[in-house]
Amino acid sequence: MTTATLNGTTNIALSFSDEQAMLLDSAKSFCGDKSDINAVRSLLKSDSGHNPEVWREMVALGWTGIAIPEQYGGFAMGLGSTVPVIESMGRHLLGTAFITSTLAAQAILRGGSEAQREKWLPKVVEGTVGTMALLDNEDWGAQLCGITATFKGSGSTSEIALSGKKLLVADATVADFFVVSINHNGNPALAIVEASQLSTNAIGPNTLIDETKRAATVEFSGVTISSDALLPHSEQALKDVRLIGALLIAAEATGTSAATLNTIVSYLTSRIQFGRLIGSYQSLKHPTVDILLQMDSSRSLIYHAATLIDEGPVQKDTEIACRMAKAQATETLLFAGDRAVQFHGGMGFTYDCDAMLYIRRAQWAQHQYGDAQHHRLHLARLLLD
Amino acid sequence: MSQDNPSQAEYRAQVAAWMQHNRPADPGFLLPQTFMEVGSERVLEFLREWQHKVWSAGYLGAAWPKKYGGQGMSRDYQRIADEEMKRLQVPICFNVIGLGWAGPLILDNGSDYEKEKYLKGILNADDIWCQGFSEPNHGSDLGSIQTRAERDGDDYLINGSKIWTTMGNYAKYMILLARTDAQAERRYNGLSFFLAPMHRDGITTQPIQKITGEYGFTETFFTDARIPASCIMGEEGQGWRIAMQTLQYERGAEAGAAGGISILSIVMDDLLRMAAEIEREGEPLLQDPVTRDNLVKFMIEEKALQLAEKRTEIPALCRDYPNAIALSGKLRSTEFFRRMRQYALTLQGAQGSLYMGDQDTIGGGFWQRAYLNNFSTTIGGGTSQVQANIIGEHVLGLPKD
Ligand SMILES: Cc1cc2nc3c(=O)[nH]c(=O)nc-3n(C[C@H](O)[C@H](O)[C@H](O)COP(=O)(O)OP(=O)(O)OC[C@H]3O[C@@H](n4cnc5c(N)ncnc54)[C@H](O)[C@@H]3O)c2cc1C
Numbered sequence: 006m007t008t009a010t011l012n013g014t015t016n017i018a019l020s021f022s023d024e025q026a027m028l029l030d031s032a033k034s035f036c037g038d039k040s041d042i043n044a045v046r047s048l049l050k051s052d053s054g055h056n057p058e059v060w061r062e063m064v065a066l067g068w069t070g071i072a073i074p075e076q077y078g079g080f081a082m083g084l085g086s087t088v089p090v091i092e093s094m095g096r097h098l099l100g101t102a103f104i105t106s107t108l109a110a111q112a113i114l115r116g117g118s119e120a121q122r123e124k125w126l127p128k129v130v131e132g133t134v135g136t137m138a139l140l141d142n143e144d145w146g147a148q149l150c151g152i153t154a155t156f157k158g159s160g161s162t163s164e165i166a167l168s169g170k171k172l173l174v175a176d177a178t179v180a181d182f183f184v185v186s187i188n189h190n191g192n193p194a195l196a197i198v199e200a201s202q203l204s205t206n207a208i209g210p211n212t213l214i215d216e217t218k219r220a221a222t223v224e225f226s227g228v229t230i231s232s233d234a235l236l237p238h239s240e241q242a243l244k245d246v247r248l249i250g251a252l253l254i255a256a257e258a259t260g261t262s263a264a265t266l267n268t269i270v271s272y273l274t275s276r277i278q279f280g281r282l283i284g285s286y287q288s289l290k291h292p293t294v295d296i297l298l299q300m301d302s303s304r305s306l307i308y309h310a311a312t313l314i315d316e317g318p319v320q321k322d323t324e325i326a327c328r329m330a331k332a333q334a335t336e337t338l339l340f341a342g343d344r345a346v347q348f349h350g351g352m353g354f355t356y357d358c359d360a361m362l363y364i365r366r367a368q369w370a371q372h373q374y375g376d377a378q379h380h381r382l383h384l385a386r387l388l389l390d
Numbered sequence: 391m392s393q394d395n396p397s398q399a400e401y402r403a404q405v406a407a408w409m410q411h412n413r414p415a416d417p418g419f420l421l422p423q424t425f426m427e428v429g430s431e432r433v434l435e436f437l438r439e440w441q442h443k444v445w446s447a448g449y450l451g452a453a454w455p456k457k458y459g460g461q462g463m464s465r466d467y468q469r470i471a472d473e474e475m476k477r478l479q480v481p482i483c484f485n486v487i488g489l490g491w492a493g494p495l496i497l498d499n500g501s502d503y504e505k506e507k508y509l510k511g512i513l514n515a516d517d518i519w520c521q522g523f524s525e526p527n528h529g530s531d532l533g534s535i536q537t538r539a540e541r542d543g544d545d546y547l548i549n550g551s552k553i554w555t556t557m558g559n560y561a562k563y564m565i566l567l568a569r570t571d572a573q574a575e576r577r578y579n580g581l582s583f584f585l586a587p588m589h590r591d592g593i594t595t596q597p598i599q600k601i602t603g604e605y606g607f608t609e610t611f612f613t614d615a616r617i618p619a620s621c622i623m624g625e626e627g628q629g630w631r632i633a634m635q636t637l638q639y640e641r642g643a644e645a646g647a648a649g650g651i652s653i654l655s656i657v658m659d660d661l662l663r664m665a666a667e668i669e670r671e672g673e674p675l676l677q678d679p680v681t682r683d684n685l686v687k688f689m690i691e692e693k694a695l696q697l698a699e700k701r702t703e704i705p706a707l708c709r710d711y712p713n714a715i716a717l718s719g720k721l722r723s724t725e726f727f728r729r730m731r732q733y734a735l736t737l738q739g740a741q742g743s744l745y746m747g748d749q750d751t752i753g754g755g756f757w758q759r760a761y762l763n764n765f766s767t768t769i770g771g772g773t774s775q776v777q778a779n780i781i782g783e784h785v786l787g788l789p790k791d
Contacts, residue, residue, distance in 0.1 A: 017693070017696045017697055017700060019697055019700040019701060019704065020704070021704045021706055021707055025706075026706035029706060030706075263710055266786075270786050270787065270788065273788055273789075274787060274788060274789065281789070282789040284782075284788035284789045285788070285789040285790060285791045286791065287775070287778075287779070287791055290778070290779065290782040290788050290791070291775070291778045291782070293782060293786060293788065294718075294778045294781045294782045294785075294786065295778075297711065297714060297718070297781065297785065297786060298714075298718055298721070298722055298781075301694075301698060301714055301715060301718070302690075302691070302694035302695075302698070303694075304701070304707065305694050305697035305698050305700075305701050306690070306693065306694055306697065308697075308701070308704075308707055309693075309697050329689075329690045329693060329694075332686075332690060333690055333694065378683065381682075381683050381686040381687065381690075382679075382682075382683070384686045384689070384690075385679075385682035385683065385685070385686050388685075388686060388689055389662070389676050389682055389685065389686075390676075
């Protein structure tokens with residue numbers, strides 16, 4: 006056996022600054038305070054899925070500026086620093102459009118012109134909500150350019166007429182602007198559409214399996230945007246945002262796995278059957294240990310990706326890390342949520358049991374920004390070819 | 391792997407150069423993949439010579455005191471030497487029960503006399519050590535062992551039998567757990583711990599053939615065997631505590647080990663290299679979608695294992711269950727390797743049914759042997775199931791079964 010490396014997985018960078026550690030601590034306690042399980046449940050049937058007051062507080066804490074450079078009014082802590090915040094949000098099922106808005110801002114930061122950045126990024130820092138409108142069908146592996154763009158006129162006066170719709174646009178009802186993937190001469194490109202440009206009834210809210218989340222079908226037909234709404238570096242930005250999206254969802258799912266594990270452990274240490282605490286039965290104990298180990302793997306992988314990710318275009322090692330994180334974290338949550346229901350017995354089958362929240366979140370999370378199999382397919386190309 | 395400072399980087403390069411230059415030539419017989427497979431005199435002598443050489447060069451026991459045969463350097467240097475040995479897949483340093491368990495015990499608990507007497511022989515492989523914990527009727531339930539040690543004048547009289555004694559037939563010393571008080575109210579309090587000589591009347595060993603067909607451990611019988619009373623470590627009745635301390639070293643939670651690699655590291659790269667050479671339906675196996683998906687799953691797992699170790703250095707990312715990574719390392723890695731090595735046989739197709747000795751095996755049956763041998767790690771040192779209990783109870787706070 007020789008020692009040459011075939012598979013390019015030798016990068017095991019992992020670091021976490023004191024600043025990030027403080028952020029993690031404060032995010033954990035903020036989310037715990039603002040989003041206990043009663044608060045989560047009280048929002049299940051609400052339109053927006055979140056408490057606007059909490060959103061304002063998050064903005065006031067500066068979270069919306071974490072990943073934005075200083076010249077646009079942000080705090081330049083790096084995108085990696087949103088991971089501890091989002092993991093904490095996932096831990097408490099705290100809604101809001103934080104993830105989607107972070108992604109929309111990244112799209113503009115990475116793909117936008119200077120004018121677009123100057124226009125939009127300071128607004129995002131101040132709490133303006135953006136979201137990504139990407140999906141044309143159920144397939145995250147597709148090219149993402151289903152919206153037809155017809156160009157009219159030329160030069161600075163040219164306009165673009167859009168026709169088509171986007172599916173499962175997260176937080177669409179509260180979004181102030183959309184970063185939309187469109188068909189630009191057969192290739193996907195990104196364009197900014199303001200909510201005010203949509204026709205009435207353009208947003209058709211979905212009924213989601215995860216009642217803590219909000220998404221909608223958004224009809225863009227009839228919208229005309231000026232050509233300077235097009236992001237000049239769309240291709241790289243789109244690629245990056247899809248990977249960043251995978252990482253952020255992975256971070257959120259990892260937090261939710263931790264919460265799921267706690268819920269299981271507290272039931273296993275309180276419920277008695279056959280005269281014994283059910284946690285003493287190995288058919289429950291050992292899978293619960295397995296959840297712990299898998300959650301630990303997820304956490305290692307998301308912080309590895311958080312360590313590598315920065316402002317520049319996403320490089321190969323970072324892409325590997327993001328994809329691994331997503332594949333691991335959402336499979337972990339699927340397993341944890343599934344076992345959480347089973348281990349609560351009849352109680353687990355009820356709407357009242359919190360396991361319901363977690364198993365539904367698991368189904369949602371796996372399909373955001375590509376499921377595990379999708380990412381492994383891409384990993385195989387990166388690692389084996 | 392932490393970032394090396396300049397002197398560490400230089401040391402690393404020096405170790406690597408030495409290893410490459412001194413790596414022994416292929417002896418023409420199979421070398422063990424773990425220290426639990428030393429099954430013949432020629433293997434033993436080969437490994438003894440290698441360990442002696444590594445020690446002479448200063449790459450074993452680097453962190454042990456100079457007067458006991460070490461180099462008196464910081465642990466970082468031994469870690470670096472170990473990393474290089476692992477990376478370069480040189481032969482193992484086989485005297486593991488001495489290097490990893492008896493040695494640290496003696497360093498931590500032993501008298502000057504004991505340190506003088508035992509430590510150097512552990513490092514240079516003159517004195518082979520074995521461990522007498524498990525018994526035919528008591529393995530996972532170690533607290534119930536029955537081998538008796540009765541005080542008789544200046545001696546203890548040992549009666550009973552131990553089993554699965556790795557290198558029992560070659561060892562000069564044994565770390566022995568035996569019952570000195572059968573009446574103790576708590577069974578754990580009746581146990582004592584000995585640094586017992588093996589070459590005594592009344593001690594015999596019977597080699598046991600392993601699952602691979604090779605040898606490596608013994609059943610060890612004690613019939614009125616006399617060992618000096620001074621061999622006891624600690625006091626009578628403290629054996630359980632010392633045995634638990636040993637298991638701590640064994641599970642790698644303490645960094646007292648002399649170093650050296652005890653198990654050949656077989657990684658995903660090795661599996662990919664094998665897969666790259668296999669064809670199915672005229673295509674390299676590496677193009678098969680199902681195979682690719684499975685390989686990537688293993689690679690994710692391998693990466694997570696590597697990262698876990700690094701994460702222990704970042705307490706802020708270990709707040710949920712601070713001990714989780716340390717206590718689960720053995721379970722995670724041994725189970726990962728078990729599944730990964732089995733998959734290697736699956737990928738071999740019909741050739742996977744061949745075995746060492748058949749001229750058509752891939753790599754001389756490397757993976758067949760690696761898979762079967764891997765059970766030594768999922769059973770020895772506490773089975774995976776017992777590890778899961780420990781994690782469930784001590785990390786998650788679940789009730790005992
Ligand atoms: C290669 C090898 C080398 C070894 N070398 C040594 C050595 O040098 N010295 C030494 O003293 N010992 C040695 N051992 C012994 C090893 O420590 C024991 O085999 C091990 O502790 C298991 O004990 P057992 O074999 O009696 O199995 P048992 O304890 O009988 O276990 C049988 C099965 O029951 C399961 N089980 C047992 N208790 C529980 C429980 N509470 N909950 C759930 N499942 C349970 C186990 O996981 C296992 O699957 C070696 C073993 C191997 C395989």
